[in-house]
Amino acid sequence: MRWTVLRQLAISCLIALLAFPAAARTRPHYGGTLRVEVQGDGFESSNGLLWSLLMDGLTQIGADGNPKPALAVRWASENNDHRWQFWLRPGVQFTNGSPLTPASVVSSLEAPCRSNCPWTAVHAVGDSVVFTNDSPMPNLPSLLAGSQFLIHLTDAGDGKEPACCIGTGPFQFTDPAFLKTLAANPNYWGGRPFVDKVEVLTNKSFRDQWLDLSVGHADLVEVPAEQLRLAQQQHLTIIASPPVTLLALAVADSSVLANPSLRASIAFAVDRSALSNVIFQKQGEVTASLLPAALTGYAFLFPTDRDLNKAHGFRGGLNAPSLTLATDNNATMQLAAQRLALNLHEVGFNVQAANAATALHKDMALLEITLASSQPQPALESILRSVGVASPVIDNTPTGLYRAERDFLQTHTLIPLLYLPRAYAISGRVRDLRLSANGSPLLADVSLDDSQ
Amino acid sequence: MKLVCLIALLIGSVTNLLAQVPNPAPSPWEQPAADLAEQVAAILGPGQAHLTIRNLSNLPTDQIPSIRHQLVQNLKSHGVLASGAESANAIRVTLSENSRERLWVAEIVEGDETRVAMVRVDPGEAQPPQSAAGLMLRKQTIFTTRETILAVLETPNGLVVVEPEEIVIFAHTADGWHEQKRVGFGQSRPLTRDPRASIYPSPDAGGFAAYAPGSACAGSYQPPPTSDWVIHCHDTDDPWPIIQSSTASNSAAMKAFYNTPRNYFTGVVTPGTALDLPPFYTAVPFPRANGTALLINGIDGKVQLAENSSLKTVTGTRDWGSDFASLHTGCGAGTQIIASSSGEALTDSLRAYELPALEAIPASATLTMDGTVTALWTAPEGSSALAVVRKQAGEGRADSYEVDRVKATCN
Numbered sequence: 021m022r023w024t025v026l027r028q029l030a031i032s033c034l035i036a037l038l039a040f041p042a043a044a045r046t047r048p049h050y051g052g053t054l055r056v057e058v059q060g061d062g063f064e065s066s067n068g069l070l071w072s073l074l075m076d077g078l079t080q081i082g083a084d085g086n087p088k089p090a091l092a093v094r095w096a097s098e099n100n101d102h103r104w105q106f107w108l109r110p111g112v113q114f115t116n117g118s119p120l121t122p123a124s125v126v127s128s129l130e131a132p133c134r135s136n137c138p139w140t141a142v143h144a145v146g147d148s149v150v151f152t153n154d155s156p157m158p159n160l161p162s163l164l165a166g167s168q169f170l171i172h173l174t175d176a177g178d179g180k181e182p183a184c185c186i187g188t189g190p191f192q193f194t195d196p197a198f199l200k201t202l203a204a205n206p207n208y209w210g211g212r213p214f215v216d217k218v219e220v221l222t223n224k225s226f227r228d229q230w231l232d233l234s235v236g237h238a239d240l241v242e243v244p245a246e247q248l249r250l251a252q253q254q255h256l257t258i259i260a261s262p263p264v265t266l267l268a269l270a271v272a273d274s275s276v277l278a279n280p281s282l283r284a285s286i287a288f289a290v291d292r293s294a295l296s297n298v299i300f301q302k303q304g305e306v307t308a309s310l311l312p313a314a315l316t317g318y319a320f321l322f323p324t325d326r327d328l329n330k331a332h333g334f335r336g337g338l339n340a341p342s343l344t345l346a347t348d349n350n351a352t353m354q355l356a357a358q359r360l361a362l363n364l365h366e367v368g369f370n371v372q373a374a375n376a377a378t379a380l381h382k383d384m385a386l387l388e389i390t391l392a393s394s395q396p397q398p399a400l401e402s403i404l405r406s407v408g409v410a411s412p413v414i415d416n417t418p419t420g421l422y423r424a425e426r427d428f429l430q431t432h433t434l435i436p437l438l439y440l441p442r443a444y445a446i447s448g449r450v451r452d453l454r455l456s457a458n459g460s461p462l463l464a465d466v467s468l469d470d471s472q
Numbered sequence: 473m474k475l476v477c478l479i480a481l482l483i484g485s486v487t488n489l490l491a492q493v494p495n496p497a498p499s500p501w502e503q504p505a506a507d508l509a510e511q512v513a514a515i516l517g518p519g520q521a522h523l524t525i526r527n528l529s530n531l532p533t534d535q536i537p538s539i540r541h542q543l544v545q546n547l548k549s550h551g552v553l554a555s556g557a558e559s560a561n562a563i564r565v566t567l568s569e570n571s572r573e574r575l576w577v578a579e580i581v582e583g584d585e586t587r588v589a590m591v592r593v594d595p596g597e598a599q600p601p602q603s604a605a606g607l608m609l610r611k612q613t614i615f616t617t618r619e620t621i622l623a624v625l626e627t628p629n630g631l632v633v634v635e636p637e638e639i640v641i642f643a644h645t646a647d648g649w650h651e652q653k654r655v656g657f658g659q660s661r662p663l664t665r666d667p668r669a670s671i672y673p674s675p676d677a678g679g680f681a682a683y684a685p686g687s688a689c690a691g692s693y694q695p696p697p698t699s700d701w702v703i704h705c706h707d708t709d710d711p712w713p714i715i716q717s718s719t720a721s722n723s724a725a726m727k728a729f730y731n732t733p734r735n736y737f738t739g740v741v742t743p744g745t746a747l748d749l750p751p752f753y754t755a756v757p758f759p760r761a762n763g764t765a766l767l768i769n770g771i772d773g774k775v776q777l778a779e780n781s782s783l784k785t786v787t788g789t790r791d792w793g794s795d796f797a798s799l800h801t802g803c804g805a806g807t808q809i810i811a812s813s814s815g816e817a818l819t820d821s822l823r824a825y826e827l828p829a830l831e832a833i834p835a836s837a838t839l840t841m842d843g844t845v846t847a848l849w850t851a852p853e854g855s856s857a858l859a860v861v862r863k864q865a866g867e868g869r870a871d872s873y874e875v876d877r878v879k880a881t882c883n
Contacts, residue, residue: 313570
């Protein structure tokens with residue numbers, strides 16, 4: 021009797037559901053709060069989630085990898101790319117109400133790189149900003165889209181620098197003292213974001229992030245490359261980028277590793293396949309080139325196989341004292357560093373893995389470098405600049421790019437290992453999430469299904 | 473004499489037959505093979521080399537013999553002969569690709585030294601087939617661009633395209649559309665994230681009136697000898713026309729206020745109605761037995777029919793997106809609704825529906841649009857619809873936009 025009642029109730033509910041006119045899928049809705057969780061603090065130097073929410077660059081990278089207008093509406097080069105002029109978008113304000121001026125842009129751009137900037141001078145001219153350099157700057161419009169060149173207010177009006185992060189971006193902190201909730205910028209030049217707020221919970225472990233997603237407490241969480249397979253097995257809705265993060269071993273060309281033969285020995289000793297298969301669960305693209313195959317088509321010219329004979333050959337009878345391999349205090353990166361230490365031990369190097377934040381001396385460092393563009397020429401220049409090589413990449417032909425890579429890689433100061441995708445898992449209410457060229461989520465374009 | 477005639481006839485027939493044999497289409501690999509062979513020969517110099525080819529691209533394997541043949545011929549013309557594996561020199565050609573193009577790479581091995589030559593190769597494109605059944609929808613692409621399109625109007629004097637910040641006039645020439653004029657809205661307000669616009673012909677059909685969030689523009693064509701467009705834009709929150717008058721005046725029979733910072737109409741219309749309309753994305757007039765009703769798509773996703781001073785929910789619209797248009801086809805009930813399937817899919821589709829009562833009945837097969845339909849409206853003549861389709865080009869390429877004219881034919 022009881023089962024019959026329950027069955028009838030279930031059937032009634034089903035009929036009621038079927039009879040209810042189903043709502044059509046519509047244009048993106050405005051409103052709602054997007055709940056995001058990240059493992060870091062959101063302000064990581066190359067790919068921190070919060071930068072692009074709060075600030076804009078003079079340019080941005082479009083889906084085709086080419087620079088598009090952002091705070092600059094147009095630009096032009098003169099004198100064979102030695103001088104560039106960027107005209108600012110009129111009527112843009114920082115989120116504290118201060119107008120965006122050429123002087124404020126210059127002030128913001130002078131701080132980040134000092135001596136390693138792609139230009140030697142930047143100054144305001146009328147409603148524009150002019151960059152000059154002794155060398156040509158063919159990739160400057162693309163480089164200016166990078167996170168280090170996002171424009172922020174450097175003077176709060178009282179001659180002092182504001183506490184944090186006043187930009188012109190699609191979101192703004194609701195309370196600068198409480199860096200957790202961001203509100204939509206209603207006056208954003210690119211259109212007010214669809215969601216009203218973004219709540220960012222930082223320093224959450226991946227496990228906690230996934231747990232919160234599964235119980236409906238989070239809408240967007242991170243999926244590290246090595247857990248992509250697990251996320252798929254758990255039927256999470258995943259948005260993944262192409263391989264955009266280069267995992268590479270930076271090798272100092274000074275001190276004990278000043279001898280190029282020792283660095284060459286290290287380059288031939290690393291076992292990329294094991295790193296990919298064991299640590300990163302085959303989710304990475306093994307690479308010995310700086311740019312991924314999808315950007316160039318010539319990556320196969322750089323052999324990825326381990327060659328212990330050559331490694332021993334270059335090592336020869338040379339002595340190397342204990343080496344330090346520094347990396348982030350992140351479990352996966354620590355594991356990868358230990359694996360590389362093991363590889364090098366087989367060739368006679370004694371390597372200690374250490375935390376980059378606390379290591380006093382670093383002979384080698386395991387780095388994650390994010391691709392800044394999906395166009396090979398600016399992407400290569402950006403990678404080289406990130407490791408301190410300041411010369412511009414001028415030749416845009418495949419042969420020219422290959423030679424630029426080959427010549428740099430022959431120094432063995434940076435040994436590419438893997439290209440990894442960036443991935444996120446999202447809840448069922450998240451719509452229209454797309455990733456930028458560097459794999460960051462474009463949250464201003466996201467809308468929520470249950471908002472109106 | 474008969475024999476001469478017969479021979480002449482035979483020769484004529486053979487000549488005709490030969491004349492009808494089409495010239496073989498030039499191989500797409502001719503030029504890249506010639507370029508690569510030239511580079512290889514410049515590095516290697518005349519002599520013999522062992523040539524190998526491997527394919528790391530999505531090129532069909534049946535193309536490789538043809539590529540090999542082209543390479544061998546071109547190398548030969550530069551004095552480089554393809555030889556057996558015993559040769560001291562080797563040319564290893566890899567047919568590779570990246571996200572934008574094909575790349576052919578030759579590694580030229582001479583002893584311990586390896587040098588590299590590369591050529592870029594155009595990827596080419598394939599067109600997917602189209603098919604439909606029942607009331608048949610057909611599409612014809614009338615315009616394609618890399619810029620975002622919000623709305624388009626065809627006039628006798630050119631194509632008027634509304635972009636998020638500008639009105640652009642294109643003139644038709646023998647080799648396609650050419651940009652003639654570009655005028656900015658001069659908007660003092662920020663853009664919107666999901667911008668929309670609408671455009672209507674002026675009463676004389678030679679000009680236009682365009683509406684975008686916070687702006688309106690009027691354009692008129694100055695006949696020869698000026699042959700130019702005069703376009704004036706201004707900031708305004710005036711309502712947008714949603715129903716054109718059935719008279720020849722092309723004036724608006726109903727206008728609706730647009731929520732400028734958002735992407736929908738507020739629900740306030742002019743002239744006012746006895747009904748309080750909810751905020752909506754789309755509203756189209758639809759002929760019913762007792763007059764013209766208004767079919768609206770609310771921002772809550774409900775499709776409702778406003779008729780006889782009441783709002784009635786329409787069922788069978790589960791797969792409708794936010795955009796639909798009415799189409800006077802003369803088939804069936806005479807007027808159908810054509811609706812997009814969803815704003816989320818990468819490959820959207822359109823489908824025609826009859827609305828005999830309060831349930832939308834499919835009246836055609838779906839028409840695949842090869843992209844996301846971002847705008848859809850009834851063309852001024854009423855018998856076709858115009859759709860803006862955003863086509864995602866894939867990794868490393870910019871989206872493109874195309875305007876398709878969609879017509880229905882009776883079966």
